[in-house]
Amino acid sequence: MRTFIVGGTVLTPSRKLPGYTVVVEQGAIQAVLAARPQPGPADQVIDASGFYVAPGMIDIHVHGADGCDTMDATPEALHRMARYFAAHGVTSYLPTTMTASAPAISAAIEAAINFQPPADGAVHLGLHLEGPCLNSHHKGAQPEMHLRAPQPEEYRAWFASGRVRVVTVAPELEGSMEMIEAGTLAGVEFAVGHSDADFETVVQAADHGLRQATHVFNAMLGLHHRRPGTLGAVLTDDRIYAQLIADGVHVHPAMVKLVVRAKGTGRTILITDAMRATGLPDGVYDLGGQATYVNGGVARLEAGNLAGSTLTMDAALRNVMAFAGLSLTEALPMATAVPAEALHLTGRKGCIAAGADADIMLLDSELQVARTIVGGQTVYQRA
């Protein structure tokens, strides 16, 4: 059986193709056609008239949602998260761990490895480990008691799992460069984050293979015109992709525009950094064993540190368009093709093209998610 998605405006993501048809077969996009072909009697037709047909979004930094967190390390938690993300246009994501004890991080990795892709949710592509090798001066909401320098025994086990895709690290810590080099050889991506590194240390880390920055501006040494610092290196080194939380709280809208201007849409990755309160009312929630107070959708520890977000990817997309003055085709790659590229999945994920996985979202004219398709199967449909 083939599926024909007809009548919509296809976003590749950077090109707009009104009236094109997307043909899906066996979980992959078989063709993207200007003409409207004749489906056979056994074929499924999805009428996308009035909708954008866009690649599903990829969130490479997300802790939780809908009351659950990656650190819960249960299939139930991962399932609730996957379902929630799909309802917001996400087709793949990296469940993201917190700084925690070695057994707690191992348990989260193990749970994610054993979690089967659900029929009604997004699919994870492996894990993002945020910590534990971070700098206490920029700990943010990472529990200080578990911060530690890289331990070869510990990180070799992460790399051997084959499912750790991204590690956020403070490259100035003793042993970080060795970890970055070993992990890069094993196919793991490194992001500078929660870091006090000076400009030269970040450039040196990039020389060793580091290619990303975790939530640019947040929890890193800031900009000074004679000491460019962590942020100065992240904004100017073209090898580095900048993960950005475009909720308007973590980074002021004007600074969101500045990041996009400095990095370009080709080196900016929209992330949510969402935590378990996402999709739920204000209240008190747990983050890494710490009480987190959510007020007006903003999550903070008692001390006031921002503690993840309650952002969703579709909102991030709408926000970045408004904050940086971008069109949909300019903004969409930052949630699709660019994170795919940063994970070496260009052509397979984050695009509407023949041969790509059939990971697709339908957006209405208000850029609200109407339907989400993963591997050719509808996993979410708006009521």
Ligand SMILES: [Zn+2]
């Ligand atoms: Zn995070």
